[in-house]
Amino acid sequence: MNANKVIMYGAQTIVYGAEAESHEALTLVERVRFAARRYYHGSRDAARFRAGDVSKLDYQNYEGRDAINLGDVAIAESTTALIKHALPIADISPINWGRLDQHEINDIDAKKTMLIFSGSGYFFLNPDGRLAERIKDDLAYLQEHTISAFFFGVGLNKPGQTTAIKPSGFHPEDAAMVAKLLERVQGISVRDATTQSILTPLTSKPVVLISDPALHFCHLMGIQKPFDKKHLAENAPPIIGVNFSFHGKNSTALLKKNLQAYCDVLLKLQHENGAEFRYFVHYGTENVLPKLLAQRGIKIKKIPTGTQRAGAGDTVALAREYAKLDLHIGGMLHSCILATSAGTPCLALAYDIKHQGFFDLMGLSENCFSAANFNPDALYLRAIDLLANPAQVRAHIAARRNQLEMETLNFITHQLKPS
Numbered sequence: 001m002n003a004n005k006v007i008m009y010g011a012q013t014i015v016y017g018a019e020a021e022s023h024e025a026l027t028l029v030e031r032v033r034f035a036a037r038r039y040y041h042g043s044r045d046a047a048r049f050r051a052g053d054v055s056k057l058d059y060q061n062y063e064g065r066d067a068i069n070l071g072d073v074a075i076a077e078s079t080t081a082l083i084k085h086a087l088p089i090a091d092i093s094p095i096n097w098g099r100l101d102q103h104e105i106n107d108i109d110a111k112k113t114m115l116i117f118s119g120s121g122y123f124f125l126n127p128d129g130r131l132a133e134r135i136k137d138d139l140a141y142l143q144e145h146t147i148s149a150f151f152f153g154v155g156l157n158k159p160g161q162t163t164a165i166k167p168s169g170f171h172p173e174d175a176a177m178v179a180k181l182l183e184r185v186q187g188i189s190v191r192d193a194t195t196q197s198i199l200t201p202l203t204s205k206p207v208v209l210i211s212d213p214a215l216h217f218c219h220l221m222g223i224q225k226p227f228d229k230k231h232l233a234e235n236a237p238p239i240i241g242v243n244f245s246f247h248g249k250n251s252t253a254l255l256k257k258n259l260q261a262y263c264d265v266l267l268k269l270q271h272e273n274g275a276e277f278r279y280f281v282h283y284g285t286e287n288v289l290p291k292l293l294a295q296r297g298i299k300i301k302k303i304p305t306g307t308q309r310a311g312a313g314d315t316v317a318l319a320r321e322y323a324k325l326d327l328h329i330g331g332m333l334h335s336c337i338l339a340t341s342a343g344t345p346c347l348a349l350a351y352d353i354k355h356q357g358f359f360d361l362m363g364l365s366e367n368c369f370s371a372a373n374f375n376p377d378a379l380y381l382r383a384i385d386l387l388a389n390p391a392q393v394r395a396h397i398a399a400r401r402n403q404l405e406m407e408t409l410n411f412i413t414h415q416l417k418p419s
Helices: 003-008 028-050 070-086 134-144 172-184 193-202 213-220 249-273 284-295 314-322 333-341 353-361 376-388 390-415
Strands: 012-017 092-096 113-124 148-157 187-190 207-209 239-243 276-280 300-303 327-330 346-350 368-370
Touching: 012 070, 028 284, 070 092, 070 113, 070 148, 070 213, 070 314, 070 333, 070 390, 113 134, 113 213, 134 172, 148 193, 148 353, 148 390, 172 193, 187 193, 187 390, 193 207, 193 353, 207 390, 213 314, 213 333, 213 390, 239 249, 239 333, 249 276, 249 284, 249 376, 276 284, 276 314, 284 300, 314 333, 327 333, 327 376, 333 346, 333 353, 333 390, 346 353, 346 376, 353 368, 368 376, 376 390
Parallel strands: 012 092, 012 113, 113 148, 148 187, 187 207, 239 276, 239 327, 276 300, 327 346, 346 368
Antiparallel strands: none
């Protein structure tokens, strides 16, 4: 490696993401308290679900400081790996969203530092339609420090809306704030066309469409679909992944509305096609869900099988399991993205505009279903079609992902450098 190039790319690179760095370890008292609360609510919810009652199902009963989002971890890891692959970076440091003010930096180092706003739903709209407060704090940080900053595969999240959003999607005051933020950064890239259309009118800089960084996770980690002799056998049962969204008020309301219908589709696939299921836990609050599915007679195993708290290494283990699937049905967006990263055909249960944005980008719009207006028959028929004809979809995924990776690396090599 050329030492001069290392110097050129600065004193450090900061990956600023939703789950970029590890959380503090829990105390013994906290672990016991969280475990007891989850056991109580899990037993109660299971008993009620046996009677068909989901009225008390609430993600907050399973929350805790040990619950992290593995999709967000995968974004930060993918961002780091992509940058290291393309540039001779001396040092990469992770910082979680909302913690920039805790990062002390002097004026000399600031001029040699790159700050990467890493992926996913950075622009998060609250139920009142206003942007998350942390964005105002980040703008203040950039105005105070002379530092090179870049948006890398960022997106807009608007829970509860699955239809198209107008280009003037921000409140006027928020639009003015975002315009100042875009003026302050050196390069802008986004994960979907919706975000691109909303940011473009607010800046004279190009807004480059590159995809979500986690789309490339499996390729970056060397994960491929394993050779499995079982799939050479005639009538081998399909292995189908499952993930439901259970991490906020909106997604919980949709889960309560649809859980029985989801079970009906899975049972039909099991009874008529012999399907076996794997539940992919992306957020700790979901650990109760495979237990509820099993109560309905669904043959399901939980992935990962470990404790409530998952570490960064679990993203690789999770992705390896996605590569073993014949089909995946995903609620969390990054459950869909990691399955697609593994080359696995995927059906989305969308609760946010971000799902449609991803599937549109991949050229697979027909595989995105609204959770708000869920149609179990449509999901079942599409699942049967994908199980019967996977080769064309897998080839399409591979070709599109390769194209988007080249565009992502092109953005890195041509735009990411200190000013």
